[in-house]
Amino acid sequence: MMKIEREQIEELLQDAEKNNYAIPHFNHSDFWDMSAIAEAAQEKDTPVFIACLPKVIEAIGIEKLGAVAQITMEQSKTPIIYHLDHCHSVELCLKAIDNGYNSVMIDAADLPLEENIKAVKTVVDYAHARNVHVEAEIGKIKSAGDEGYTPEAAFAGIEEAKQLVDETGVDALAVSIGSEHGFYQHAPKLDYDLLEKIHAHVQVPLVLHGGSGIPEDDVRKAINGGIRKVNVGTHIRYTYVKSVGEAIQEKGPATHTADIMEVAKKNVKEVLYDWMRICSNK
Template sequence: MSFVKGIELIKMAEKANTSVIAFNCLDYNMVASVIAAAERVKKPAMIMLLPEHATKNKVTTFEAFGAMVKAMAEKATVPIALHLDHCYDEEEIKRAIDAGFTSVMYDASQYDLDENIRRTKAVVWYAHSKGVMVEAELGSVGLAQNNDNEKADFYTKPEAVKKFTEATDVDALAIAIGNAHGDYPFPPKLDLERLDEINAITDVPLVLHGGSGIPEDQLAEAFSRGINKFNYGTDTMHCYNDAVLAYHKAHEPAGSNDMIGEAEFVQKAITDFLAKKLDLVKL
């Protein structure tokens, strides 16, 4: 039985002054690969789902994904948790919680501080009544392709952190310190002094999004200076896509029906790739 609550992994990371890695997943191939990689290096891991994959993209449903991860995690030899990434809709949060997600991110960072507090507080109240932890966002983690990671206006303002965390009672806080989602055109430079300032202001565990492409020396620094959850997605998707293309290229001209070996091939590629990333975690 290794299906654990998200908060347990974050507390474990906080205690060890490191970060748990949370992996964006779409399907069985990705979940199986994350668990296999975590087992290989004997580290815990979080599996994340973006709500739009269940609500719009027809990749899965909250119920199917929740049941799949729970069943697979229960057989895992390392602790595995299930988290809902960037959710903007209170009703979707409730559906995910009903489907077994023990950790959710409610992102109201597009609103001003007071409205972000008002909305987040209501979600925290509901989630806590169900024993589920909530991650919120302050500042704005934008898109790397727009160079948002270099826009200081997007960064989390340390003076807002105390008010926000005390008013909302959130369990984890995603911050913007020079990170952004997607592929960075140039390697980012995290504002580690800002991270220190924020970490000194609050005891709430901090979360770093936009993890693909951040140099590993900066990640090691961030993990030792208050980042206890690290979101990793884009690179995994590239690895998945490359593996699918490589498999089919290798199986030409056998034709498009040669699907049977694809899953095993893809899972091996993703597992090898993620096991290296998990080595960054000092747990």
């Protein structure tokens, strides 16, 4: 398949909006799990985002990652989008675009709104000129349970989200409705009411971060409320690392790496299939 461009990513997300499902986003950390995700996507004929945190770029190198992702996307019969996740640096976003990433997330949500808008706009201008998709995040949408959360403050956040989208032309927006990164101490309480309000006010696809550990029913409710991309990282990484450890315990450290990784890939794929099923909302 040819490199997926921004218009096709928009079409995929529009189809998700029309048919009420979400496109899964799976974080990878090396080339073994990248191929596990690509294989699972094709086996289930499900378009996916393969996402890469800046930490992975630091470990492997952006040129190498971009090149391998490029070949992975070309060889896939199912659309695969290579995505830079939670990038706080405008400069690294631009570099990722130059290295073949077809979607980037500029995460400037910690900055005041004006500065967030400025950073997102810089990335959007560069990305759209090169047919690359951009996701942003806004931190002003308070989550239920946050200190100082009031419906009024949440609503002010919605107005700011709308302003960020309108002024930057960003393609997707990560919203804070009570999910968190990593595993949860307690089951999260998602604010579906707030989600529906954002969905009604903001005309771009909404992204749920911190998918790992959110019960299936709650993910489905979030999809029904307008979530069109669900990010899963921790669940994959945990399964991966645990499987490698167990396979070494079982087979011994003299086993070839490829045979250990085969076990890890198989277990990771089971997790991916399950998230694809949940995201399909069928």
